[in-house]
Amino acid sequence: MTPKFDRDRVHPFAWWAWSILLAIALFVSSDPWYATSLLIASALLVHRFRGDAPWSNSFAMALRFIAVIVAIRMIIAVLIGVPIPGTNLFTLPTLSLPDWIAGIRIGGPVTIERLLSTLGEVMIIVGVVALFAAATSLASPHRSIRALPLAFYQLGLILTIATSIFPQLVASIKRIRLARRMRGVEAGGLRNWRKIAMPLLEDALERSLDLSAAMESRGFGQRIKRTSYRPDSWGILESSILFSAAISAASATVLAESSLTMVISGGLAGVVALIPLSAREKTYVENSREFDGVLS
């Protein structure tokens, strides 16, 4: 029996094309409303369609990263900044600086307008981070690498190792921190970082060596040409993902009028991709049920 063509697999480049296109549109439009709706759209897509592979959690990790970006940017906005007149929230004591940096002011009045304008700026970055995190969560890095042209072979080796090691590192950190606790050492502090870093580094090195040895003994890089057991194909599904990104990008850059149109454009990025994927989801569930039957 030859395995029939598998509809469940989305070409890994589809999600990457989707996120790159939208990221460009976001930079061009520079609209915080668009950024916000893209953040929500990518969160929904990830929530609905991510698998159970180790990198599928990268979106959740990115959200934490986003929170840190926003927090740092807002703290800086409160402390340092160009004064924007408006409703005064509170006033910080002004730090007197020497004459030669007269352009910068530390402290002073903090207005709602100033905070909102900073938030708008930071949302663009947040949106881009979310888009890339969504692509990372949805597309298997291993398959992306194997779909790369052959010229990138050495790069492929390095990336395969890196992408396999990082999710495992997260697990190693957890394991080692638990072990630390059992030596009566509590988390935190610089001294403890060294204690976690040592075994972690050792672990990562050992794993990378194991993996590269395994790849080498299985003939990786032996032939310039490489065949593919199950070639990634570009079908309706992939096109519709790309199409949804294109519509969203077009409406965001061309129709950029009100915040409402921007929100709708962002929504388009997710909605159009959702329709064929939902159909896919149904067949997937049926398949997996059949699967359980075989196992039990």
Next chain:
Amino acid sequence: MISFRKVSLIYPNSSSTVFDDVTFEVGEGEFVLLIGATGMGKSSALKLMNGLVPHHTGGILGGDIQVGGISTRTVRPGELAHLIGIVGQNPIHGFVTDIVEEEIAFAMESLAIDESAMRKRVEEVLDLLALTPLRRRTITSLSGGEQQRVAIAAALVMNPRILLLDEPTSALDPVAAEEVLSILQRIVHDLGVTVVIAEHRLERVIHYAERVIYIASDGSVRVGSPEEVMRSAEIAPPIVELARALGWEEMPLSVRDARRVGAKNINLGEPSPLKALHGEGEAVVEIKRASLGYPSRQVIKELTCTISSGEIVALMGRNGSGKSTLLKSIAGLAEVFSGEIKVADRDPKSLSGHELIELIGYVPQEPADLLYGESVAEECALADHDNKLKPGATLDLAQRLLPEINPATHPRDLSEGQRLILVLAIVLTTSPRLLILDEPTRGLDYQSKERLISILRERVATDSSAVLLATHDVELVAELAERVLFIADGELVSDGEVREVLTASLPFAPQVSKIFAPSKWLTVSEVIDALQK
């Protein structure tokens, strides 16, 4: 098929040779077992065979190694990929892709084999290793035994003449190990592939082997039939120890042989029952209807049990049955979802730092996680500091448990067994009420195992403390434990005296009990004692 001629090996930055003038041959279609104490170079020997040593690791190789007529000196390991398949000690470290069938196809993709041939081979290998139902699963979602099978399939797919495996059963429960080994035996018999296995747990593999390569602790290498090598080797499974102790002419390797050769003529009667359980000691661990894991997926369901001081309790069960989760929760490292766990009347989750380690000593699956010093001496000094002990206390204990240890050695340079004992010394300096060990004998040779057993015995005898260990090592449990908790699918299915629990299930029965069934004897020393009376 494989020939070593005057092979010597020395690794970079090392002052001693791993092999010195070693010569042997392995024929075609043989099931070969590679044995030796830890650190004697079993893994190195396997890697020499496919050229990973010295091409991948560095080092100086003297002499010549020929595999299928090709000298490994002249080619990179990748060029031997069609001839030799290798499965490393931790197969999960060597997986390159995400899905079972893609992983199996990986080597063929690398060698640019055309698509239709590739599909045909993948189907054949999936069938051979009974992986067809799992073909679309992600590898991370598989159990240990299934992963091991995927790794073997991925190596076999190239139709190699030789298959090398480094400790293929050390992480597996007895049932999964048996599955993997019988598949390997089929590969030898049906396909004529030469299989070379490095393994510690001889009781699991020795009866499959047709030839044994034995690396003695003085570095000399002997090759011979299993019967021959087992007559004098320093390491031996219980069955061989029994035969040696009773002076049997013929050397039995399987339970059937042992019964035929001599055991049927021995009438031992029944062993005297051990002292009563749950008796004198006060409760150290109390678990009441504890459910562990997550609301959506409970790993342990409503488990209730008590462990008293003076007890050595073994926690057994198949891979993924929830043993590690239970141990972690008792150590306060994982959430208790409902119910309660108390250690010496305190909630382990609420303890931290000094208080925690005075009550609970925990040796994780990777003992090295606990180590971060640059030398054994520094490691012990750090432990003194953390535990607020007088300087030198930990080092004293370490030297008592491990007399040959050199305080200046880096912990990473210790052998696996020595490292475990060092970690034990660090954990035991505070004299915790409860000592927890997770899979302590993985990769441990018989000598280190004996040392571990005597340390733990001494521990529960002198202090009012208890030991709880999770393990797949049936023989260790037979030697050491008094009570066994058996977990299946998150539920406690049996809890009782070691003799009753172990003899009740075939795969978890130690060799001696299989030989003398239906009498319930567990260990060689017991049998010898009984015979002398």
